Amino acid sequence: EAQVTQNPRYLITVTGKKLTVTCSQNMNHEYMSWYRQDPGLGLRQIYYSMNVEVTDKGDVPEGYKVSRKEKRNFPLILESPSPNQTSLYFCASSLWDSPGEKLFFGSGTQLSVL
Amino acid sequence: QKEVEQNSGPLSVPEGAIASLNCTYSDRGSQSFFWYRQYSGKSPELIMSIYSNGDKEDGRFTAQLNKASQYVSLLIRDSQPSDSATYLCAVSRGRDDKIIFGKGTRLHILP
Numbered sequence: 001e002a003q004v005t006q007n008p009r010y011l012i013t014v015t016g017k018k019l020t021v022t023c024s025q026n027m028n029h030e031y032m033s034w035y036r037q038d039p040g041l042g043l044r045q046i047y048y049s050m051n052v053e054v055t056d057k058g059d060v061p062e063g064y065k066v067s068r069k070e071k072r073n074f075p076l077i078l079e080s081p082s083p084n085q086t087s088l089y090f091c092a093s094s095l096w097d098s099p100g101e102k103l104f105f106g107s108g109t110q111l112s113v114l
Numbered sequence: 115q116k117e118v119e120q121n122s123g124p125l126s127v128p129e130g131a132i133a134s135l136n137c138t139y140s141d142r143g144s145q146s147f148f149w150y151r152q153y154s155g156k157s158p159e160l161i162m163s164i165y166s167n168g169d170k171e172d173g174r175f176t177a178q179l180n181k182a183s184q185y186v187s188l189l190i191r192d193s194q195p196s197d198s199a200t201y202l203c204a205v206s207r208g209r210d211d212k213i214i215f216g217k218g219t220r221l222h223i224l225p
Contacts, residue, residue, distance in 0.1 A: 033212075040217070041217065042202070042215055042216065042217035042218060043158070043202065043215040045212060048212060058212070090157055090158070102148065102160050102163060103150075103158075103160065103204075103213065104160075105157035105158050105159070106157060107156070107157055108155075108156070108157050
């Protein structure tokens with residue numbers, strides 16, 4: 001089954017404790033991206049990757065890191081989480097389907113930073 | 115700053131009626147337009163894409179695009195309670211450009 005898999009589904013942590021949210025897709029998609037979703041602010045892009053070893057900042061990259069060592073995986077790293085990073089996070093992937101892109105989303109990670 | 119604007123709602127529509135969701139965008143270079151549906155606590159799911167002016171129909175859903183007015187809409191015919199969700203409008207210049215989401219419109223179908 002074609003899917004984007006995120007883990008964990010729920011995560012509660014404390015300020016400053018490094019964490020990683022994993023994302024993996026089995027569709028051989030070139031493009032992968034991380035979003036956060038907050039009430040009243042909608043979906044905001046954190047980082048994206050066009051292909052292996054190619055990453056770039058989205059709209060809200062501060063406090064986050066990513067890596068793309070393999071085509072299927074795109075982990076999101078919070079080196080020193082803070083309470084303002086409490087949010088619902090989504091990983092997404094897509095093929096380059098000219099003239100646009102159609103995103104497939106993971107099931108989300110609800111993160112709470114205390 | 116590229117923007118995609120949607121009325122946040124909630125938009126309440128009686129079951130069986132037509133629900134009309136609207137979206138405007140600021141970037142005249144936009145070429146690709148998408149509607150995603152998001153149930154509460156779930157991830158967004160693509161339901162329609164449209165690239166040319168006019169209407170595109172898929173079952174009970176019709177997407178309408180007017181590039182001159184920078185306006186895209188989604189019509190849902192014969193609305194069902196299962197259509198109750200938040201609908202996200204998304205816009206892109208196309209390949210090699212990121213997609214920009216509106217904040218979504220909450221739709222509530224009244225039984």
